[in-house]
Amino acid sequence: MSTDRHPPMVTLVPAYQPDDRLVRLIEALAAAGSGPVVVVDDGSGPTYRAVFDAARAAGAEIVTHEHNRGKGAALRTGFAHVATAHPGADVVCADCDGQHTPADIARVAAALDADADGIVLGARAFSGDVPPRSRFGNMMTRFAFF
Numbered sequence: 001m002s003t004d005r006h007p008p009m010v011t012l013v014p015a016y017q018p019d020d021r022l023v024r025l026i027e028a029l030a031a032a033g034s035g036p037v038v039v040v041d042d043g044s045g046p047t048y049r050a051v052f053d054a055a056r057a058a059g060a061e062i063v064t065h066e067h068n069r070g071k072g073a074a075l076r077t078g079f080a081h082v083a084t085a086h087p088g089a090d091v092v093c094a095d096c097d098g099q100h101t102p103a104d105i106a107r108v109a110a111a112l113d114a115d116a117d118g119i120v121l122g123a124r125a126f127s128g129d130v131p132p133r134s135r136f137g138n139m140m141t142r143f144a145f146f
Helices: 020-032 046-057 071-085 102-114 132-145
Strands: 009-015 037-042 061-065 090-093
Touching (some): 009 020, 009 071, 020 037, 020 046, 020 102, 037 071, 046 061, 071 090, 090 102
Parallel strands (some): 009 037, 009 090, 037 061
């Protein structure tokens, strides 16, 4: 990804009880020069402190909820942080469990560049190794929209 984007692009990652895949994502985004990464710790608790410390060491900005409030609240908190810390930045959201690769994030960022006034939604085919929690959540979302 280009580092001369106008406006800058921020990757926003809501995270609840993440593992080292979060850190690997942040490291890969930093290596690609994709811009700031904001991670919202959605009340993961002290057991996950080392993961968030490693994420911070890899370059992420960490915003923390004291208690788990859900993905929607984590996204709202993240967007508010980006609006304050990175005014005018484009935002691409990614999951912390390895579902979204830096290449996926770059494709969404490129689509934002092509339509600066729009919202870009990604669509994925759920095949292969999809975490059960994500598969269930997506199934429930499809049902709700049906």
